[in-house]
Amino acid sequence: MDYTYLGKSGLKVSRICLGTMNFGPVTDEKESFRIMDAALDAGVNFFDTANVYGGLGGGGKSGDTEELIGRWFKQGSGRREKVVLATKVYGKMNIxxxxxxNEGGLSAHKIRRHLEGSLQRLQTDHIDLYQMHHIDTAVSWDELWGAFEVAINQGKISYVGSSNFAGWHIAVAQKEAQKRNFLGLISEQHKYSLLCREPELEVLPASHELGLGVIPWSPLGGGLLGRNALKKLEGSRSEKIAEQVDKHKEQLEQFASLCNDLGEPQDVVALAWVLANPAVTAPIIGPRTSEQFENSLRILDVKLDEAALKRLDEIFPGPGGAAPKAYAW
Known part of the structure; x- marks a missing residue:
């Protein structure tokens, strides 16, 4: 396993981040435990979750996934000590x-209450990376950084990250943190894939310049860049994908052909492409099965050459680089 520092911090994380959104509502506890054990065995030390996971469809309730992870930690054998644990706060908790x-937001009142809930469910005394799941423009940075400073001083969190922020949100956050002689954000979790390259305009350059490691979510484009997307497998999940497959069919067929020439499945090439960006720390993989997790490990061994990267740009054109050069003289 390869490791790198998370942004400007001294925290070392694996180049693969294990996403847990499927744990509980889609993947049962036994298989979830098996995947997390396999992750540790493979050297993956970076686990991502959120307080609302478990309640985002699937008939579960908010907090179910954190509780599942907490039960896994409770087994001992150094599981908690080996994991860089990331969770999130913002969304409405249906519990x-x-x-x-209890609406979406980031008041100091809500951060305090929801942090205590996450700690209890996860059966731990601290969160390594506490992430704002979304921006809340109704809350001042004085209130936000004040709330996070208290949590850090209490030893309940170690670092703060953001998710789904615009580039200018990141810039303002870091400026306000600097005023307080506070470390500020060390990471931004953002949607980024061959099918979603808009972050190359502002978010990736801002993060790279201001010391944030980028943690891409949905690096497989919601499954469209997976090895089975073109097969339109039966089932509720694949039926939802089918409409998008039709929309991007020509691109996906060209992509499949390129991957065949490279001798690698589509998901591996898509993840390797994301990982090749110097602003990216670790893409989030969200396996539903142990087999899917094992397949994802292959990305660490795949290095795309210039010809392959050029062809991927042709199939999935990006915005043309960073702003404003991408669109202005």
Whole structure:
């Protein structure tokens, strides 16, 4: 396994991040435990979750995934100590009564309460990376950084990250943190794939310049860049993908042909392409099975040459580089 520093911090994480959104609602506990054990055995030390996971469809409730991970930690054998644990705060928790302070947001009141809930569910005394799941422009940075400073001083979190921020949000956040002599953000978790290259305009350059490691989510384009996308496999998940497959069919067929020439499956090439970007720390893989997890490890051995990268740009054109050069003289 390869490791790198997460942004400007001294925290070392694996170049693959294990996403856990499927754990509980899609992948049962036994298989989830098996995947997490396999991840540790492979040297993957970076696990990502969120307080709302478990309640995002599938008939579960918010917090189910954190509780599952907590039970896995409870088995001992150094599991918690070996993991760089990341979770998130922002969304509405369907385990709490409806009310104005249980809507999406990042008030200091909500951060304090939801952090305590995550710690309890995860059966740990600290979160290594506590991430804002979305921007909340109704809350000032004085309030936000004040809340996170308290949590750090209490030893309940080690670092702060963001998710789904615009480039200018990241710039403002870091400027306001600097005013307080505070480390600020060390990571941005963002949607990024061959099918979603808009972050190359602002988010990736801003993150790279300001010391944030980028953690791409949905690096397989919601499954469209997977090895089975063109087969339109039966089932509720694949039926949802089918419409998008039709929309991008020509691109996906060209992509499949290129991958065949390279001798690698589509998912491996797509993930290797994301990992090749110097702004990227670790793409999030969200396996539903142990087999899918094992297949993902292959990306560390695949190095795409200039010809392959050029062909991928032709199949999936990006915005043309960073702003403003991408669109202005």
């Amino acid at each position: 709490e009564p409806d009310g104005p302070n």
